[in-house]
Amino acid sequence: MIKTFADLDLDHNLLTAIKEMGFDRPTQVQAEAIPQALDGKDILASAPTGTGKTAAFAIPALQYLQDFPRKKAGPARVLILTPTRELAMQVADQTRALAKNTKLNVFTITGGVQYEEHADILKTTQDIVVATPGRLMEYIEAERFDCRAIEWLILDEADRMLDMGFGPTVDRLSAECRWRKQTLLFSATLEGRGVEGFTADLLKEPAEIDAEPSRRERKKITQWYHRADDMEHKLALLKHIITEQAKRSIVFLKTRERLGDLRAELEKAQIPCAWIQGEMPQDRRNNAIERFRDGTVNVLLATDVAARGIDLPDVSHVINYDMPRTADVYLHRIGRTARAGKKGNALSLVEAHDQPMLDRVARYIKEDIKERFVKEMRPKHKKPVFKKKNKKKVEKKNAKKKVAKKKK
Template sequence: MIKNFAELDLDPNLLSAIEEMGFKRPTQVQAQAIPQALDGRDILASAPTGTGKTAAFVLPALQYLQDFPRRKPGPARVLILTPTRELAMQVADQARALAKNTKLNIFTITGGVQYQEHADILATTQDIVVATPGRLMEYIKAERFDCRAIEWLVLDEADRMLDMGFGPTVDHLSQECRWRKQTLLFSATLEGKGVEGFTADLLKDPADIDAEPSRSERKKITQWYHRADNAEHKLALLKKIITEQAERSIVFLKTRERLADLRTELEKAQIPCAWIQGEMPQDRRNNAIARFRDGTVNVLLATDVAARGIDLPDVSHVINYDMPRSADVYLHRIGRTARAGKKGNAISIVEAHDQQMMDRVARYVKEDIKERFIKEMRPTHKKPVFKKKKKDDKKKSATKAKKKPSKKK
């Protein structure tokens, strides 16, 4: 097992940048992906947010560009696709920090930027371009972006790109970059649509990497839940937690309507908060994230669609006000806390109908998620218990149903 970055065959200029950024030892996904990528393999990696995946593809890309330096100025050699503009900015910022001791140029091409700004970038020498699929496709169609020089294609949060309907665009971009040497695909999950939504020829004999956060990485997140009798009790518990226990919290809700209702309740209680939700104008979204980032507000309400791909430092608590629709989304959510080696907390506030999902989540994360109580706010209802039906029971109940005589005379 690789214990430190020095074992990864990286240039001293990259190692000193890593040290300055405070990275102590490679995370699981970095230790697995970097050597394979440097060996020239395609990569298919399952790596949830918060596992250090950005450095897992940026470091080998930077090393490659230094091992095979360009002979003359020209267009980008590494293309990184991300589903959202925020994620593109974050990836580019991290890439610049890691490349600070090199002369490599890193640019972003995303929506919400004036055409002229991009035209200026595309006229200069680029080494790495981080882009969102839609906007990049516009420039390719206008013959403003040259894909023939691309040697590495990286897809970050590939499952999210499919969720957002970018599958056909990504396939088209893959075709445009057909002269490339390597493809690296990173996705939070590899099941279901995770990869099957793309064409089969995207990757050639890839190295399979499954970097679920290790138990020790997940141990940094303390998880527990509170039971609520009803909506009023649930709201009272949340107010208590965010005003007395949590320093900086992200509160997750399942729909925009639920978010709007909670926002109104918190405003009534004079608890300042910011919020992000799907289909929100970019400037308002940026403003909300900035207010939370700089500490103007310490509570951020979010829906799952809106929260993917944003990296917020120093989140002390993730609160599931609504339980997610699946256990892997729960893992995504709680990955917003305990980042960069810090500790964090994940709290779920569950009503009786949520208990089954809570049990499912505990099985999925292979941990016993304990129930906690707040004095004077204990639930009055009995905790529901769900017995797993065994196959034999199912058969018995099916035969019983068949045998039941008809009530009609």
Template sequence: MIRTFADLDLDPNILQAIEEAGFDRPTHIQAQAIPEALDGKDVLASAPTGTGKTAAFVLPALQYLQDFPRRNPGPARILILTPTRELAIQVAEQAKLLATHTRLNIFTITGGVQYQEHADILAQTQDIVVATPGRLMEYIEAERFDCRAIEWLILDEADRMLDMGFAPTVDRLSGECRWRKQTLLFSATLEGKGVEGFTADLLNNPAKVDAEPPRRERKKITQWYHRADTLTHKNDLLKKILTEQSERAIVFVKTRERLAALRAVLESEQIECAWIQGEMPQDRRNNAIARFRDGTVNVLLATDVAARGIDIPDISHVINYDLPRTADVFVHRIGRTARAGKKGIAISLVEAHDQPMMDRIQRYLKEEVKERFIDGLRAKHKKPIFKKKKKVKTSAAKDKTKKQGKKQRKNKGKR
């Protein structure tokens, strides 16, 4: 039974870094995945974000490099692939934190960085490289990155790589790293043909780790919603929440046009905010996230596309200014808060036409999201109740039965 990090037989210098980082005890995913990886097995792991999955692959990778130190300077021995630049930076930061007391070199190779900067990195000895598939493939094709030295290939958020169309690139990278000893694949879900097809070619008889976290590790998110009569009423509710309740909030908006309009409203009320949206220049996006991360501003407006791969600690509130189009996107949104065992709050602002979506979300979550009220801003319209439509299937089935009955009567006596 693994209760402490010492039970994992990690080097004292890694244990010291774990202690300094403030990690108390291994999470469910860490306790399951790390021993399998250290045994030399391929690992196929399902782990929701916020459950400590980054350390679940970084720690065994660091231990492997300690157990088998390199003899000569040279190219990277461990390659970690992530779907987005932000996630690559976050993974590299955590790896550097846990490798504080080692001499290991950890670098990132992603888009949005000048070629010369990468050329300088590739000229040095690298131990771990965290990369996005597209940019790394460019360097491989230009013969600037050598995959023959890769001993471990790690895929983080494999399901999102598939969603973003990286499957062919990952297959090619897997072929380039064919001399590797081990492959570790982490995904939020292992369901669906996509991930199955992805894993069949990459992994060799993997240890399966399905880390549904125990109750104590589950996200501690308190949820409620406010009903809004009009857009002006909705804006008043948001202002009240941002100025009197939240500390650091991500506000989700469904389109770029809605984001621009909301930005203007908040600026007119002297509420400072940063924003990210799809098709935004990388430097402006990085600047917005940096301002939010370092506390220069405490409100970040985001569309769903733009928020992919963002992992910012200490977000107190997620506010759904607009409800998403599907319930699973809602779950991804609210998962931005209550990370690494902390508590968080998710608030939705619901107009009358949003009520059916709110009902669907509750069915998907299998829990009730309660309505709350703010003094002086209570909705005046009655809460709409939408009756479930009768399934067309039932009447179709009746017609089928009638037809069959007629046919039987018609054919009666015929041989």
């Protein structure tokens, strides 16, 4: 049973760096993935953001490079693919922090960087390269990047790469790295497109790891909801919470349009906020995240697409201004708080039509989500009760419809 990082048979220089980064004991995904990766197995892991997955692949990769040191200078031996530039930078920063007591080099190759900068990197000895698929493919096609030396291929947020249309590019990159020894694939979920969108020969008899955040991890997050009579009431509740209760909040919305409307309302109320949404220029995204990170603003509005994979420290509250479309997205959202052993809060602002979704979420996480009230802002309407559909009745009804159609 692995309880501490010392149980993982790692080099002293790695253990020192891990300790200095404030990691006390391995998370579930780390405890399961690191030993199997070091045993030479391919890894297929489901690990939502906030479960420590970066360290789950960076630690064994760094240990491998030290166990099998290179004989002479040359190109990268470990390639980590991430869907976005921001995530690439985050992964590279964390990997560098873990490698700080070694002589290993970690570089990034992403869009939005001048070719000259990358050309300088590609001339030097690299050990680990963290890259976005599109830009890396350009360099491979121009014969500027050599995949023949790659021994480990790691895919981070594989499901998001598929969502962004990178499936074919990743398959081509996999073929270019065909001499590799191991492949590690990390995805938020293992169902559906999480893996099936890639070619079947990407992984060879992988060890499967399903690391849902444990109940103990989730216990660090206090969850509750407020009922709202209408949009006006909902906005009043939000303003009260972000000005009176929350220190640093991420507020989630369903669409860019809804985000734009809320932004205008907060500006009117002179509540400063930053925002990130899909299809936003990279420099503006980085700027918004930086302003939230350094405390210039304490409210970040986000859509789900934009917020995937972003690691923001010290978020005290995650606020679901709009309920997500599915229960697993709810888990991703609330995982933005209570990171690195800290406690956090997750609250939802729920109109009558959101009640069934809230019930679905409670069933999915196997926990009750309690209702709370703000004094002077209690809802005027009664809590709606939705009848659960009787499965058998629905099936009977559908069968009758089919028969009727056939008779026609």
